[in-house]
Amino acid sequence: xxxxxxxxxxxxxxxxxxxxxxxxxxxxxxxxxxxxxxxxxxxxxxxxxxxxxxxxxxxxxxxxxxxxxxxxxxxxxxxxxxxxxxxxxxxxxxxxxxxxxxxxxxxxxxxxxxxxxxxxxxxxxxxxxxxxxxxxxxxxxxxxxxxxxxxxxxxxxxxxxxxxxxxxxxxxxxxxxxxxxxxxxxxxxxxxxxxxxxxxxxxxxxxxxxxxxxxxxxxxxxxxxxxxxxxxxxxxxxxxxxxxxxxxxxxxxxxxxxxxxxxxxxxxxxxxxxxxxxxxxxxxxxxxxxxxxxxxxxxxxxxxxxxxxxxxxxxxxxxxxxxxxxxxxxxxxxxxxxxxxxxxxxxxxxxxxxxxxxxxxxxxxxxxxxxxxxxxxxxxxxxxxxxxxxxxxxxxxxxxxxxxxxx
Numbered sequence: 001x002x003x004x005x006x007x008x009x010x011x012x013x014x015x016x017x018x019x020x021x022x023x024x025x026x027x028x029x030x031x032x033x034x035x036x037x038x039x040x041x042x043x044x045x046x047x048x049x050x051x052x053x054x055x056x057x058x059x060x061x062x063x064x065x066x067x068x069x070x071x072x073x074x075x076x077x078x079x080x081x082x083x084x085x086x087x088x089x090x091x092x093x094x095x096x097x098x099x100x101x102x103x104x105x106x107x108x109x110x111x112x113x114x115x116x117x118x119x120x121x122x123x124x125x126x127x128x129x130x131x132x133x134x135x136x137x138x139x140x141x142x143x144x145x146x147x148x149x150x151x152x153x154x155x156x157x158x159x160x161x162x163x164x165x166x167x168x169x170x171x172x173x174x175x176x177x178x179x180x181x182x183x184x185x186x187x188x189x190x191x192x193x194x195x196x197x198x199x200x201x202x203x204x205x206x207x208x209x210x211x212x213x214x215x216x217x218x219x220x221x222x223x224x225x226x227x228x229x230x231x232x233x234x235x236x237x238x239x240x241x242x243x244x245x246x247x248x249x250x251x252x253x254x255x256x257x258x259x260x261x262x263x264x265x266x267x268x269x270x271x272x273x274x275x276x277x278x279x280x281x282x283x284x285x286x287x288x289x290x291x292x293x294x295x296x297x298x299x300x301x302x303x304x305x306x307x308x309x310x311x312x313x314x315x316x317x318x319x320x321x322x323x324x325x326x327x328x329x330x331x332x333x334x335x336x337x338x339x340x341x342x343x344x345x346x347x348x349x350x351x352x353x354x355x356x357x358x359x360x361x362x363x364x365x366x367x368x369x370x371x372x373x374x375x376x377x378x379x380x381x382x383x384x385x386x387x388x389x390x391x392x393x394x395x396x397x398x399x400x401x402x403x404x405x406x407x
Contacts, residue, residue, distance in 0.1 A: 005085040006182035010175065016197030022084075023174035026181035027139075029083040030131040037075060037128020040069065071113075071118030077188050085187040097110070119191045127184065138177045142169040196346075216400050229267065236263045282321050286311045291324050291342055298340075299332045300357070305343035312351055319381055320353055320401060323374050327355040330371065335359025335395060346406060353399040361393035374399075 009022035017023070145260030239260040246253035282290035288306040295302035311317060324342055331340045337359030342351045363371065364387075374397075375385050382402050389395040 006178050006185060009108065010178055010182065014171075015180075018171050018174060020199050021159045023178055025083045026174075026178040027135065029080055029181045029185065030135050030177065031102070032080050032083070033077075033123070033128050033295060034132035034135065036073065037124060037132070040073070040128070050352055067117060069124060070117040073124045074116035074192060075120075077120065077123055078192055081185055081188060081193075084181050085189055092297035115191060119188070123188075131180070131184070134180050135177060138173040139170075142166040142173055145169065186333060232241070232263055232267045237261055252339040268302050279321075282317065286342070287317050287320055291344075292319075294328060297344065300328070300335075300337055301339050302328060303339070303341040306342065308344065308346050308406060312401075312403045312406055315381055316351060316401050316403045319377055319383065320351060320399070322377060323353065323399055324355060326371075326374050330363070331355075331359065331395075334363070335361075335393075337393075337395075347400070349404070350400055350402045353401075355397040355399075356392050356394060360391075361389045361395050362391050363389035363395050363397075371397075 006022055006026050009017055009020060012020075045352075071320065103311070143166070146163050173210055239256055243253055244261065245254040246256060281293050287308065291306060292304050295304050312320070328340065329343075331337050332359070335357050337357035340355065340357040342353065342355050344351065346352075377383075378385055378399065378401065384400045386398045386400075387395070388398075
């Protein structure tokens with residue numbers, strides 16, 4: 001049986017538990033916390049003295065070291081968890097934001113930052129007392145009895161019976177010490193290293209599926225462009241040459257020319273299909289030229305106003321492009337609009353798109369698959385969609401996509 005933490009070790013048979021390293025690791029875990037807590041108590045006493053000497057204005061001076069002590073205590077808690085429980089593998093770190101102010105803002109907004117601070121302060125101010133008290137109670141009586149020969153006594157026999165009783169109580173004391181260490185470790189790990197819940201795993205799985213879908217779609221685009229499209233071009237050329245060798249009014253000549261027109265039509269449809277899979281202009285030049293290309297082919301005139309400080313990451317750029325494509329397709333099919341517009345800007349923490357039309361309004365995200373598809377695509381990258389479409393119009397579709405940097 002593989003024992004992974006102190007609580008599992010307690011479930012073993014007594015000889016297996018007492019003969020293992022878990023009692024000693026549990027004792028070291030609690031004493032390590034008590035030592036730091038005692039140091040924090042001395043520091044707190046010093047800060048109180050400084051507070052009294054500096055007056056009410058000392059609050060501004062004392063808050064930073066208190067916060068630093070809390071975060072440092074949380075880091076120390078994570079480190080000493082190695083004694084009694086396995087350390088979970090850390091996720092791959094994201095690229096650090098540029099600039100000192102941006103890094104500080106990212107630190108404050110991080111999900112575990114305030115949690116770390118709170119647990120660190122609770123550990124320094126309260127939990128170490130419990131660690132020390134339970135350790136003292138659990139080991140105090142056995143140690144007192146073990147040192148009985150060193151104590152003055154009128155009856156020498158009692159002095160030697162004490163160590164025997166102490167030896168009996170030492171294994172018994174290992175159980176409450178290990179139990180409290182196990183509970184402390186589980187609590188600290190739940191607060192400082194929360195495990196991924198089912199929803200988090202589902203979202204991550206969905207993101208991986210979308211990435212795999214994008215890779216497969218690029219592969220299909222490449223195969224169509226390099227394979228089927230080139231064969232159709234070659235066939236069109238050969239049919240054209242064959243038509244030159246046949247009389248213009250002959251039945252064979254007419255059939256060859258009709259076949260060439262069909263090939264040209266198929267080639268045009270194939271090029272449109274390839275363009276809709278993932279346009280080359282999006283890959284080569286970015287979002288703004290790609291949206292202008294879509295707007296230029298729209299049956300409804302579209303004004304494009306996109307100004308970005310750079311190119312967003314590829315998943316964000318692709319999602320934004322296909323959102324615009326689907327939104328403009330809905331404008332053409334359902335709105336009856338005479339004009340539409342697409343506006344894009346970089347906002348705090350993301351990319352904001354607004355697609356507006358002067359149509360009849362009445363659009364609803366639950367009424368069709370188009371807007372629902374946009375919502376699903378945005379959900380994968382934590383994007384949001386808001387729709388304002390009163391009866392009679394106008395319709396405004398606003399999309400916000402988180403984006404930490406622009407290349």
